[in-house]
Amino acid sequence: MIQISIISILFAGGVLAWLSEQFRPDGSRWVSLASIVACLLLLMNFNGNVSAALSGTSVAAQAQWWELVSAEWIPRFGVNLILGLDGLSYLLILLTLLLGIAGVLASWKEIHDRVGFFHFNYLWTLAGIVGVFTALDLFLFFFFWEVMLIPMLFLIAIWGHGNRIYAAIKFFIFTQASSLLMLFAIVALVYFNYQNTGVVTFDYRQLLDHGLAPTTAFWLMLGFFIAFAVKLPAVPLHTWLPDAHTQAPTAGSIILAAILLKTGAYGLIRFMLPIFPEASAAFAPVAMAIGAISILYGAKLAFAQSDMKRLVAYSSVSHMGFVLLGIFALNTLAIQGAIMQMIAHGLSTAGLFALVGMIQERIHTREMDRMGGLWIKAPRMAAIALFFAVASLGLPGLGNFIAEFTVLLGAFPTNRLATVLAAIGLIGAAVYALIMMQKVFFGKTRDQQADEPQAFADVTPRESVPLLAMALLLVALGLLPKLVFNLSAPSAETIAQAAQSVLPSSRLADTGATPALRQWP
């Protein structure tokens, strides 16, 4: 029931936040903060499962679903309300709620206009995301997939910066066109499954034994893949992201980069690989190549940007390439790494976007060429920025390193060339992260800021506390990665086993070209 409660609280909180604007100007902010905190408290209910997982109870001993809710919705078409919660969903919901709080705090001073409606959209996006992370019925999944999209569109289009309408429409068309492909694939899958088994169902667990012909499965897999790859985003489907991120308000950027992108990765792990193991294995070399290209291409474009927010946006493209690489390496180690990357990248990117937001609030520009010397003015902000910059470049001791390191180690036996290219991306990350530090914080204060009437203030507690919390979490993940690994192990191992049963070569015994290549239809 917890999943339903959380989703309902977020939906209801959204409505309440909209209404409360009437009574108190700050009302909506407090309502939305309270609703997210309430959800977080509800999630604490699973302390038992969490500590069991952390204490190292063997994977087999754990029940697959911590909580499973099932109710009829449209029986005629086999559509049910099935919401499940396991370690993987738990982690992602936790991330969603934590960064949800960070987003509310980051927008506290930034949003003045239609505050109630802002928080309505904000909470509904979060609700949609939580729904995506728990839905086990493909129809319901698609429903939530759309629910999170529309309010996000409003967040960008109404409260965004300069070129916000263009960015919002671009975001909408990319996501909508690709999710249309997924809808086709879902319907086709259900139809073919009906033909084979005589049962009409959207339940993902029943669809696992669809018995499709390999060619059909491959094309349907592609439909899912494109939808998820757009969300991820993977080159060349990434171009909506820099615009959407740059134009969105800070809270929107945080949600977009830190959580919304993860729904793509989640879809790959939860739905695409288990439903189409053979087709995915056949497609793996291509997907891993796309991952490696995304890493390098994203890093290079990040370096080229002069808009600080665009730089961070492109760095997301680069980092999510590791997720793609890891997932399609099809072994436990690399998939675990990909999941860790989802969490760690969520935290580090949210931190960077929040910092860009703070700087923009103060000097009304994101152009790094007009910054410089901010270390002198705001040493604490510089220290925090330094932390998130080195987290982003994968410094050991922080979560991002664990993620990238395990992805590389896991992916290397599967696809050496792609892994070596991905490793070169580590240099690229150092290049763009440090050029950002250099342009923004090093050197002397530039003249352009001298005309700013107010001095550049250092971070306030409202700004710094969430960032410090995120920083601490990144350190915790870097030193005790089992906080994530043990919770996500069942999902990662199930998927890896399914994939390994298709791929004859085991991870360490793999000797030559991936045999999967020959199964290309």
Place this chain on the structure above:
Amino acid sequence: MQDYIGWVPLLPFIGFVLLAGAALFRKQEIPETLSAIIGAGSVGLAALLVALIGREFLANGAEPFTVTAWQWIDTGGLQAGFSFYIDGLTLVMLGVITGVGFLIHLYSAGYMRGDDGYRRYFSYLNLFVSAMLILVMADNLALLYLGWEGVGLCSYLLIGFWYKDAANGAAARKAFIVTRVGDTAMAIGLCVLFMHFGTLDIQQINGEAGAPGVDAGIATLAALLLLGGAVGKSAQMPLQTWLPDAMAGPTPVSALIHAATMVTAGVYLIARTHPLFEASEFAMMAVATVGALTLFIAGCSALVQSDIKRILAYSTISQIGYMFFALGVGAWSAGIFHLVTHAFFKALLFLAAGSVILSLHHEQDIFRMGGLRKKMPVTFLSFVIGCACLAALPFTSGFYSKDAILLQAWNHFGGLHWLWLLGTLGAIVTGVYSFRLLLLVFFGKEGSASKHCNDANTAIMSGPLLVLCTLALAGGLLTLPLAGVFTTDPAQTGQLVINHTAEIIAIAAPLIGLAIALFAFRKGWFAENAGSKTWFGKQLAPWWRNGWGFDAAYDALLVRPFTGLAGLNKSDIVDSFYKFTIQVSQVLHRQLSATQTGQLRWYAMTMVAGSIFILALVALL
């Protein structure tokens, strides 16, 4: 005592947390004395702990032991603990890092006094010591990599310590990125090792790599990739270009990080995984070649520099070249011995140089110095001892270690070999540039800056200098507990044959260098513009001064193409495809909306035309 080994890196880390955390809770800076006590005290305690553990370790027969703090990564077949492996090699490194590190911390307390970033300085320095300790104590390559990147970060932070000057930030970035190129090679090396051996545990890998029947191709590949990491961190060819620029940091930082400890991490890595290197003759030759070439070209560059710190930087590159050379010829313990003695005398030289720079109000050009021997007696003494060790004059510590390297190289190659020749030539060059430095700074006429000399040595600065003087002089008498580590090293197994020809040449080389330096100084050949019209002055010297053109080559071949390409593609070429679809639909939209004229006649006509078209189709088909 041995169970407390985890406290060795933890103590400086606590120091870092206290110093860095102080900024969160206090608006004002904490007093300088408190920062210094926390900063130097934590490293001092760590040094004390190392001494106690070391005594127990040696009393127990130098038996290696492992301590696991906690299981760090454990998933999908990868197991890497936060575990420390202590043997003779680790202990030697621990001694150098905490001992020399403590002295440099003390010296810094005096040197940095009055700087805005006093607390920040010590917090970085403590973090560095902690990371460096983890690097040498790690029992698996994942943890070693953590320390490896950690020291790289601290190096970045400390080179760019004076952030108000953007050039320092650029130098720091260069250091980080160039070493990261090496680190990436190393990361790929870890992938190869993990794929082949299924573990990152160093002792297991060493055991399997040392066993007969190991795949030589894999060993070569893995060893070369690790060598890539080592040349980056240790500033060896072809990744040496960052170290001279790294001198932008405070001088005690150059002493600690860019001379005594961090830059020797590459040497440590190769020594630590020596069975892997021994399994591949090609990799060993590669290490020796890298070392010999680097020691020679960096020595030549040191010969023509005018900045006191850049001379020392190039000499560091050159001396680490000797260590690599030693490793490559299987003289493992001699290489580590040179690492230790170099840590003593190079830290001494850098700290003494720091005193000179501070006394001359931040003047670094040696041509503006001169005649300082009377004005700065302690510094002068330090320099004399440091330069004598660097040049490896007989009976100094540098002599014992360098002599051993050249001797074992001779034996390894079974006689005259061009790499040995480079090493010997390098020894002469070292003699020349060491005494050129000493003579130009402390003898001769007073330069323009010397006139304003004001000896800045306080007790807290001259104390460490004097201790280091003693260590540099007497360090050659140390016996390192390396017998159990390098079981294949002839010097440890007692099979070392001493060839007297090679021995005499090795003793003579630095003396020849000294003689050349004295002669050239007397002739005035070292003066600023001497020989500027000769071929040497016009062609060779500028080339050497700029590090043999490596920077220019990288700039032309890598940096500019990359930035150029990045600039060209700033607005993302992929996006133009989507923009193109927008344009297409807009054009179509305009064309189609042009048909909506609003005129009834036009609509009627098009309807008729359409009907005729359809009828025609029907009739034809």
